[in-house]
Amino acid sequence: MQRTPLFAGHPRGLGGLFFTESWERFSYYGMRAILLYYMYDRVSEGGLAIPGDTARSLIAVYGSAIYLAAIAGGWVSDRVLGARRSTLLGGVLIMCGHVCLAMPAGKAALYASMIFIVLGTGLLKPTISASVGDLYSGDTARRDAGFSIYYMGISVGAVVAPFVVGTVGQRWNYHLGFSLAAIGMAIGLIVYLRTGRHLSPASHRPTNPLDLKRISLGRKLGAAIAAAAIVAAVAVAAATGILTAGIVVNLVSLLSVLLPIAYFTAMLRSDRTTAAERARVRAYIPLFAAAMVFWIIQEQGATVIAQYAQQSTDLNAFGFAMPASWFQSVGSLVLIILTPVAAVVWVRLGRLRRPPSTGTKFGIGLAIAGLSYLLLVIAASQPGLSHPGWLVASLAMVTIGEMCLSPIGLAATSRLAPAAFATQTMGLWLASDAAGQGVSAQIVQFYNPQHAGGYFAIVGGGAVVVAVALLAAVPLLRRHTEDDNAARQSELDGTPSSSGADVTGPSEGGKL
Numbered sequence: 162m163q164r165t166p167l168f169a170g171h172p173r174g175l176g177g178l179f180f181t182e183s184w185e186r187f188s189y190y191g192m193r194a195i196l197l198y199y200m201y202d203r204v205s206e207g208g209l210a211i212p213g214d215t216a217r218s219l220i221a222v223y224g225s226a227i228y229l230a231a232i233a234g235g236w237v238s239d240r241v242l243g244a245r246r247s248t249l250l251g252g253v254l255i256m257c258g259h260v261c262l263a264m265p266a267g268k269a270a271l272y273a274s275m276i277f278i279v280l281g282t283g284l285l286k287p288t289i290s291a292s293v294g295d296l297y298s299g300d301t302a303r304r305d306a307g308f309s310i311y312y313m314g315i316s317v318g319a320v321v322a323p324f325v326v327g328t329v330g331q332r333w334n335y336h337l338g339f340s341l342a343a344i345g346m347a348i349g350l351i352v353y354l355r356t357g358r359h360l361s362p363a364s365h366r367p368t369n370p371l372d373l374k375r376i377s378l379g380r381k382l383g384a385a386i387a388a389a390a391i392v393a394a395v396a397v398a399a400a401t402g403i404l405t406a407g408i409v410v411n412l413v414s415l416l417s418v419l420l421p422i423a424y425f426t427a428m429l430r431s432d433r434t435t436a437a438e439r440a441r442v443r444a445y446i447p448l449f450a451a452a453m454v455f456w457i458i459q460e461q462g463a464t465v466i467a468q469y470a471q472q473s474t475d476l477n478a479f480g481f482a483m484p485a486s487w488f489q490s491v492g493s494l495v496l497i498i499l500t501p502v503a504a505v506v507w508v509r510l511g512r513l514r515r516p517p518s519t520g521t522k523f524g525i526g527l528a529i530a531g532l533s534y535l536l537l538v539i540a541a542s543q544p545g546l547s548h549p550g551w552l553v554a555s556l557a558m559v560t561i562g563e564m565c566l567s568p569i570g571l572a573a574t575s576r577l578a579p580a581a582f583a584t585q586t587m588g589l590w591l592a593s594d595a596a597g598q599g600v601s602a603q604i605v606q607f608y609n610p611q612h613a614g615g616y617f618a619i620v621g622g623g624a625v626v627v628a629v630a631l632l633a634a635v636p637l638l639r640r641h642t643e644d645d646n647a648a649r650q651s652e653l654d655g656t657p658s659s660s661g662a663d664v665t666g667p668s669e670g671g672k673l
Contacts, residue, residue, distance in 0.1 A: 171307050172296040177356025179314040182289055184349030185252065186318030188259055188342040189282070190493075191326025194486035196220060197467045199262075199335040200271070207335050209268055214606040215406055217464040221602035222413040223275055224460055228595035229417060230283025232588040235291075237284065240371040244288040244295070244364040245357060251288070252350045254281030259343035263336050287591075295361035309500070316500075318345075319493035327486025410602050417599025421449065421592045433581035441577040444641035447631055449593050451523045452570050454627050456597025457604065458530045458620065459559050462489060464601070465608045465616070466556070469537070472610050475546035483549070491556040496564070503564045519573045520635040526565030528628035533558035534621025541614035577641075 200216035202208025211219075238247040258277030261270045293311050322345075330338025398404035428434055428442050470476075471485035510516050517525075533555040540551035570590060578586035608616050 171310065173359035174296050174356065174361065175293065175307055175310060177352055177359060178289060178293055178296075179311055181248075181252075181349045181353040181356075182311065183314040183318040184345045184352065185255065185285065185289075186315050187322045187325075188255065188346040188349070189278075189322075190319045190489065191322035191342040191345065192259060192262065192278075192339060193220075193463050194323040194327040194467075194489045195330035195335060195338050196262075197464060198331065198471060198485070199339075201468075202335075209271065211268075211406075213468065214608070215410075217468070217605040217608065218410045218602040219275075219406055220464050221460070221598045221605055222410050222417075223279070224463070225413055225417045225595045225598035225602065226275075226279045227282045227286075228591045228598070229413075229420065230279050231286050231591050232283075232420075234283035234285075235287040235588060238288045238291070239368050241367060242284075243366045243368075244292045245360060246365075247284045247288040248292065248353065249350070251281040251283070251285030252346060252353065254278070255285065256343055256346040256350065257281070259339055259346055262339035263343050265336055292360055292364045295364050313497065313500075316493045316497045320490045320497065323486045323489040327484050327489070331484040331486055414599040414602050417592070417595045421589060421596055424586075424589045424592065425449075428579055428582050428586075431579070431581065434579045438579040441641050442579065444638045445573070445577045447634060447638065448520065448523050448570065448573060449589070451527050451627060451631050452566060452590075452593040453597040453600065454624050455527050455530050455562065455566055456594045457601045458534060458624055459563060460594070460598050461601060461605065462492065462556065462559070464605050466552070468608070468610065469541075469613060470549075470552055473541065473547060473613055474549050474552055476549065478549050488549075488552055488556060491553055492560040492563075495557045495560040499561070499564060518635055518639045519569055520631060520638045522565050522569045524628045524632035524635065526562040526567075526569075527631065528625055529562035529565065530559050531621045531624030531628060533562070534617040534624070537617040538614045538621070541617060 197216055197220055198208070200209050200211045200219070201213045202210070204210045234247065234251070238244050242250065254277045258274040258281060261274035261277060264270055290311075293308060297307060322342075326338045326341045326345075329341055425442065425446060429439055434442070467485065467489065470488045474485070474488075476483045476485060536555050536558065537551060540547035540555075570593070571587075574586055574590040604620065
């Protein structure tokens, strides 16, 4: 029996997931808004006095590890726990991470919080999105509309968090700010528990359960012993000082790059991949590389841009002392305002006889992101502190670039994936963000506030060069990246092809 629609004309469960994700994003983006400042601020000011280059690199690999964990989290949900239990466990772990930060327990609490939040977000992010899809059965139009509403909840939480948590953390006490993030996640868990009865029954069980009975007792014990040995080795290495922050940064950076290489190699060499599918995968690789470069710039909002906002921007330009953390709301605010516009634009472009190709959209999005950094070259070249308008304009440009690339990347990934690797390829899209942040962890170490203009020129100029190269290769990629059958059908029935119109809106920075 179909549930009576209650939330904006959609199944009741969507309302619970909307508010759960809003509060989860409030907690995450609130924490992220002040984390860099907490890490490199002086101990006398309530910080940890971690060197700036180390702090920036740690936050970059932190984000990379979250996306790598999301790939594993999807497997745990599908094979062991199911979406509902994975979401609950993930939320509890995230809350524990924020609680660690809320306690003035130094670097040990910081590193413990990172572990909790990486594991928790890895479980929660892919599963709560899957639960939204489970609410709809074969109703594509309402499913797309439901995801648009859901992503609006993400944006709302991301907009509000820096204003609330950022203000409290920077003006009063970092730990009090982190406490608000913990409270936000706790509220999200309460909402999820109270509305869980409205979720689809499919969310309560694994979609492809692991048959534990077929695994011998010896293998189970071996796996348990191996896991315990790894945890013990890491704990001993950390306690003895062998496992330093630099080693962790380098290991995560390396893993973030090796994982997508392994994915592509497996798909191209597999007997289950047809010749036509191999051609599409090869054409997808330049798109993946472009996405990785884009995330290098977009995800530096919590590292280099956050530091530039605090140290190189006139925060009193508007007549009052503005917390630097407020700038991290700009991107999400632009998403909320422009997403409906982007949806209309993609539909209208899709009606053209020859709509812009996927590669063209990627190239334009990456070029806009690169130009956003070149804009900051002008700001950094001016004497004294730069006007905050420059930073707002740069962040808005990056978000516009995201709207050209992120939803298109999701659609292209699902369209170009080999049939035998359909689900895993969606994990590959997450790996593009992980790889971008992994590479960024190495790049951000070179940022120097005294030479900010040079840094922005090199990184932004490099992104523009990659974008131009991709746009030049579009004619070669088009025949493999576009759905020719859909395009021909579009010409027959007058509807836009799937390759020409991606109308579901941005996916919160590519984050599922």
